[in-house]
Amino acid sequence: MPFDNPFEGPLGDIEILMDARRRIADRGHWLQRQFCYRDRHCLVAALSLASHSRGFNRPNRTERRLARILVRQLPCNAGFSKFMIFATARYRLIAFNDCRRTQHADVLALLDRAIEHLHTRVPQHLAA
Numbered sequence: 001m002p003f004d005n006p007f008e009g010p011l012g013d014i015e016i017l018m019d020a021r022r023r024i025a026d027r028g029h030w031l032q033r034q035f036c037y038r039d040r041h042c043l044v045a046a047l048s049l050a051s052h053s054r055g056f057n058r059p060n061r062t063e064r065r066l067a068r069i070l071v072r073q074l075p076c077n078a079g080f081s082k083f084m085i086f087a088t089a090r091y092r093l094i095a096f097n098d099c100r101r102t103q104h105a106d107v108l109a110l111l112d113r114a115i116e117h118l119h120t121r122v123p124q125h126l127a128a
Contacts, residue, residue, distance in 0.1 A: 013066060014118045019050035021111040027104045032097060043070075043097040043107050044090055059090060066114075067093055073113040075106075 023046040024030040031040040035056050041049065047070070048056065051063035059067070067089035074096055084092055096102055096110070 013062075013069070014115055016050045016062065016066060017047075017070075017111055017115050017118070020046040021108065021115070023049060024104075024107065030104050030107065032102070042094070043110075044093050047093075064089065069117065070110060070114045073110055073117060075110075 020043075023041055024043065029040050031037055031042045031045070033042075034040075035042055036045045044067070045056070047066060048059060048063055051060060051066060053059045053063045071089040071092050074092070084095065087095070097107060
């Protein structure tokens, strides 16, 4: 869809990731082993809401693209089996979020790394 990300670039992606982070920044709003429950959300639910996807089973292009960016920032010791490389980015994020060893701080750190990665890709324009 042409309007999946109206900003059409890294700055829009940064704002979407920051919105997803805000949704689960409070430990009481983060959730494991469920998509959402009342005002609590897992990592993928927060990303889905921030990306304006139509629902859990209907991620839009923006959400899928940002999920791939987040997956590239997963720690090497995320504890996935070697076969997880064949899973979709969303499924890998769900597995990371729901892993018993994953803490709330780990999820926020993942979002922070992805935001920082996008910040470094945005060209900096300085006033003369």
